[in-house]
Amino acid sequence: MLAFVPGGGLRATTRRDATMREARSGRNVRSGKWRMEAVAAVGKGKLRLSDMLDTIPPHLRKACLALPPDASIVSSVERRTKIVATIGPSTADPTELLRLAAEGANMVRLNMSHGDYDWHRRVIRSVKKINAESPFVLGTILDVGSLDMVRLGEFATDPQLETGDSFMLTVRHEAEYPEGVSEVSYDGFRDVAEVGDLIQIQGTSGQPVEMIVRELSESDVMCEVTVPGRISSRAPLMIRGKSYSMDRAATLEETDCLIPGGTEGSPSAESLSSCHPLSDITFAIEERVDYVSLSFVESSEPIIACRQMLREHNSNILIIAKIESQPALENLEDICGAADAVMIARGDLGTAIPFEQVPTVQEKIVKLCRSLGKPCLISTHFLESMTMYPTPTRAEVADITEAVYQSADALILTSETASGRYPFKALATMHAVMKRIEEHVALGKARKRLGEMSPSFSVGTSLASHQASTSLTNRPSFVAEKIAATAAILANQRDAKAILVFTQKGLMANLVSRNRPRAPVVAFTAAPAIRNKLSVLYGVRPLQMSFYDDSEQTIREALDSLKSRAVVSPGDLVIVVADVLGGSRGASDEETDAVFAEFSRGSGFIPRGRVRAALRRLGLKASDAVEVALGMRDLDSEESVRIEQAASSVARGTVEERIDFENFKHFVSEATEVVHTVQMRTID
Numbered sequence: 151m152l153a154f155v156p157g158g159g160l161r162a163t164t165r166r167d168a169t170m171r172e173a174r175s176g177r178n179v180r181s182g183k184w185r186m187e188a189v190a191a192v193g194k195g196k197l198r199l200s201d202m203l204d205t206i207p208p209h210l211r212k213a214c215l216a217l218p219p220d221a222s223i224v225s226s227v228e229r230r231t232k233i234v235a236t237i238g239p240s241t242a243d244p245t246e247l248l249r250l251a252a253e254g255a256n257m258v259r260l261n262m263s264h265g266d267y268d269w270h271r272r273v274i275r276s277v278k279k280i281n282a283e284s285p286f287v288l289g290t291i292l293d294v295g296s297l298d299m300v301r302l303g304e305f306a307t308d309p310q311l312e313t314g315d316s317f318m319l320t321v322r323h324e325a326e327y328p329e330g331v332s333e334v335s336y337d338g339f340r341d342v343a344e345v346g347d348l349i350q351i352q353g354t355s356g357q358p359v360e361m362i363v364r365e366l367s368e369s370d371v372m373c374e375v376t377v378p379g380r381i382s383s384r385a386p387l388m389i390r391g392k393s394y395s396m397d398r399a400a401t402l403e404e405t406d407c408l409i410p411g412g413t414e415g416s417p418s419a420e421s422l423s424s425c426h427p428l429s430d431i432t433f434a435i436e437e438r439v440d441y442v443s444l445s446f447v448e449s450s451e452p453i454i455a456c457r458q459m460l461r462e463h464n465s466n467i468l469i470i471a472k473i474e475s476q477p478a479l480e481n482l483e484d485i486c487g488a489a490d491a492v493m494i495a496r497g498d499l500g501t502a503i504p505f506e507q508v509p510t511v512q513e514k515i516v517k518l519c520r521s522l523g524k525p526c527l528i529s530t531h532f533l534e535s536m537t538m539y540p541t542p543t544r545a546e547v548a549d550i551t552e553a554v555y556q557s558a559d560a561l562i563l564t565s566e567t568a569s570g571r572y573p574f575k576a577l578a579t580m581h582a583v584m585k586r587i588e589e590h591v592a593l594g595k596a597r598k599r600l601g602e603m604s605p606s607f608s609v610g611t612s613l614a615s616h617q618a619s620t621s622l623t624n625r626p627s628f629v630a631e632k633i634a635a636t637a638a639i640l641a642n643q644r645d646a647k648a649i650l651v652f653t654q655k656g657l658m659a660n661l662v663s664r665n666r667p668r669a670p671v672v673a674f675t676a677a678p679a680i681r682n683k684l685s686v687l688y689g690v691r692p693l694q695m696s697f698y699d700d701s702e703q704t705i706r707e708a709l710d711s712l713k714s715r716a717v718v719s720p721g722d723l724v725i726v727v728a729d730v731l732g733g734s735r736g737a738s739d740e741e742t743d744a745v746f747a748e749f750s751r752g753s754g755f756i757p758r759g760r761v762r763a764a765l766r767r768l769g770l771k772a773s774d775a776v777e778v779a780l781g782m783r784d785l786d787s788e789e790s791v792r793i794e795q796a797a798s799s800v801a802r803g804t805v806e807e808r809i810d811f812e813n814f815k816h817f818v819s820e821a822t823e824v825v826h827t828v829q830m831r832t833i834d
Contacts, residue, residue, distance in 0.1 A: 238568025251286035537570035634661030
């Protein structure tokens with residue numbers, strides 16, 4: 151049901167100690183200057199730091215004081231395309247992570263090919279602290295490799311390979327090896343390799359080291375180096391044009407790994423070289439990251455296997471499929487349909503297909519992801535020269551520009567922020583280029599090229615065959631798609647200052663984002679886990695707040711929050727997309743029978759986790775207490791206290807894993823009709 155409700159930087163040098171104490175205590179600071187060099191553009195002007203602090207909730211201001219003197223603070227709504235920063239030695243310190251967040255990074259990426267579990271754990275927990283104590287939000291991506299990936303063994307020192315050198319890869323498992331020899335993590339590697347094959351190993355510089363197979367023995371593969379470079383322990387390797395086809399039924403117990411500080415079944419630093427990626431996924435589950443990315447995905451099978459493992463551990467982690475091989479391009483629609491998001495890994499993809507095809511393939515994948523409502527991330531070589539030099543090449547600027555024109559959700563900085571000399575200059579450069587091109591598009595000079603979806607965009611048929619994913623990208627009702635498109639077009643036509651979306655699982659925020667409105671999308675959610683995941687979506691600024699049974703009270707508090715953050719001002723027009731609970735309860739017996747039959751599939755039961763979807767199919771919403779009792783929320787320790795208290799009267803032990811028809815009928819009778827609304831409001 152659709153209802154329209156109209157109306158409804160920083161520069162400083164000195165500051166007195168007394169005022170500094172006010173800031174540290176969280177009280178308002180309105181005058182004086184700060185010892186901080188920063189620039190934060192808000193709207194058309196720039197604010198002093200004292201003014202900026204007034205736009206930050208008092209309990210989150212103290213974290214800003216930990217920023218270094220030369221840091222900048224970037225407005226969270228002035229750029230639509232998101233930036234993912236890969237973390238490495240250049241940016242792993244907590245203060246450096248905070249600076250990344252302040253200067254415009256939206257997500258951080260950790261590559262499990264480098265560093266041990268303790269190192270990754272420290273970074274993840276520093277990010278969580280930033281999310282809890284600062285005004286900034288960082289989502290986390292853990293690159294766990296592929297369920298079909300092979301890695302090198304351990305080296306005492308990283309070897310430098312030169313053209314013409316001999317290098318042996320072996321499946322012998324020995325205590326140590328002579329120079330020029332490395333074990334590989336897959337015992338079937340010798341059976342896959344053939345004389346003449348091209349082997350590519352990830353080099354420490356980010357460029358692949360290449361070698362040709364010259365000779366085979368029972369357990370060894372002798373190679374000749376053709377492209378020189380330095381390689382490191384546990385570096386991934388691939389045989390160009392081949393899949394290892396490893397047994398995906400392998401279980402974690404078969405990996406013989408331990409996670410330090412954890413329990414059996416998790417990898418240790420000592421056994422990393424032989425650990426299966428499943429152990430990396432277990433680590434991701436234990437640390438409650440937001441996304442895991444699987445490398446060299448060539449079909450939907452590893453995605454399905456990974457999702458099954460996540461479900462078995464009651465994890466709400468989302469899955470990113472990395473496209474970096476020819477077989478992946480051949481199965482692109484199935485992969486995109488099964489994954490929660492897609493990453494175009496241009497480095498490896500450029501070695502798997504002719505390099506001149508990469509730009510057109512990139513554009514094709516971005517368009518497909520957008521049509522399916524799946525976030526699309528593009529990685530590798532955006533500002534590669536800035537790993538060594540403080541300024542980019544003009545070609546790199548043009549590369550970023552093209553990705554912004556294509557309307558990708560996020561661009562990824564890899565070695566630029568992980569090991570480069572100028573990580574923050576690289577971040578500032580990408581932010582500046584993105585912002586300038588987006589302004590160019592907003593002025594209409596490139597709007598024809600970027601395009602806008604209309605409510606008639608044919609998403610229904612394309613999504614109908616892609617429902618394998620069970621996350622924020624699941625296909626909602628056709629009505630929700632229409633509402634999202636209508637809200638985006640209305641915002642463009644009326645030049646709205648912002649679009650406000652209230653979402654429990656992120657569905658509506660994703661649908662509005664895919665329409666690429668010119669106005670920023672401010673997504674309010676009660677769950678910190680959902681807030682963090684929404685950080686990857688184009689144009690979405692996620693904020694956490696408690697929802698009230700009275701939708702009008704929720705909207706009023708959201709508008710007050712945006713005014714206090716200087717996102718909107720009196721007189722601004724905003725579009726509000728909200729679900730309002732109607733007066734009617736329940737559904738007819740015929741409708742209830744039909745939906746139960748659809749979701750039970752003849753078993754006589756509905757899985758507990760699917761009850762929410764069944765109620766939504768009926769246009770109903772259960773009470774917060776029932777949702778918590780059924781586990782129909784995200785498993786997050788930071789979940790709203792108000793929701794937990796609302797559930798205190800419901801005994802969790804009485805709820806079964808499966809819901810029979812009589813219990814489902816009871817939930818239906820207690821649920822309330824949901825009315826979808828698009829509202830236009832002028833800020834008071």
